[in-house]
Amino acid sequence: xxxxxxxxxxxxxxxxxxxxxxxxxxxxxxxxxxxxxxxxxxxxxxxxxxxxxxxxxxxxxxxxxxxxxxxxxxxxxxxxxxxxxxxxxxxxxxxxxxxxxxxxxxxxxxxxx
Amino acid sequence: xxxxxxxxxxxxxxxxxxxxxxxxxxxxxxxxxxxxxxxxxxxxxxxxxxxxxxxxxxxxxxxxxxxxxxxxxxxxxxxxxxxxxxxxxxxxxxxxxxxxxxxxxxxx
Numbered sequence: 001x002x003x004x005x006x007x008x009x010x011x012x013x014x015x016x017x018x019x020x021x022x023x024x025x026x027x028x029x030x031x032x033x034x035x036x037x038x039x040x041x042x043x044x045x046x047x048x049x050x051x052x053x054x055x056x057x058x059x060x061x062x063x064x065x066x067x068x069x070x071x072x073x074x075x076x077x078x079x080x081x082x083x084x085x086x087x088x089x090x091x092x093x094x095x096x097x098x099x100x101x102x103x104x105x106x107x108x109x110x111x112x113x
Numbered sequence: 114x115x116x117x118x119x120x121x122x123x124x125x126x127x128x129x130x131x132x133x134x135x136x137x138x139x140x141x142x143x144x145x146x147x148x149x150x151x152x153x154x155x156x157x158x159x160x161x162x163x164x165x166x167x168x169x170x171x172x173x174x175x176x177x178x179x180x181x182x183x184x185x186x187x188x189x190x191x192x193x194x195x196x197x198x199x200x201x202x203x204x205x206x207x208x209x210x211x212x213x214x215x216x217x218x219x220x221x
């Protein structure tokens with residue numbers, strides 16, 4: 001089992017460029033999540049999905065879009081990147097809704113210049 | 114609004130020097146409190162879930178406890194490999210809310 005994997009591991013964007021981060025899990029989990037982690041801020045929830053074809057907003061959704069076309073994949077899109085989106089992005093998945101534990105991927109470090 | 118506060122922000126221990134990390138929380142209808150470990154450059158790794166006041170869980174040198182207002186992560190006789198950032202999170206009526214973490218350094 002690979003668990004939760006994220007692609008890419010690192011990325012540098014210029015302001016205004018777009019990109020998609022891919023998250024994949026092989027644990028047959030229903031729930032998937034995208035977080036960002038910034039120094040001094042802790043992990044903050046961007047969007048989440050409670051099943052294939054569903055998405056919902058988290059604490060900091062502005063500037064991001066998501067899609068869950070397949071149960072095992074959860075995509076995070078940045079349509080027009082801004083320097084404020086420089087962060088480390090983590091994907092997570094869980095079998096069902098909390099308090100089931102979430103399992104995290106290794107992260108994507110994104111820099112927007 | 115659900116909130117989680119962890120203290121101290123950073124803790125430096127000598128190998129074998131036991132201590133505790135604190136996680137204070139305010140949440141509407143606590144459904145679970147989580148502890149995670151995060152190593153530099155990696156994603157958080159699940160340690161424990163606590164569901165109700167009075168509950169305790171142990172794993173190797175770690176023991177987590179829960180009251181109605183806070184949780185403690187007790188580290189007994191720590192080793193250098195216990196060095197990491199420890200994150201606390203709660204779930205109530207909203208999705209998981211994380212604290213900012215405690216950065217633990219254990220010196221040989």
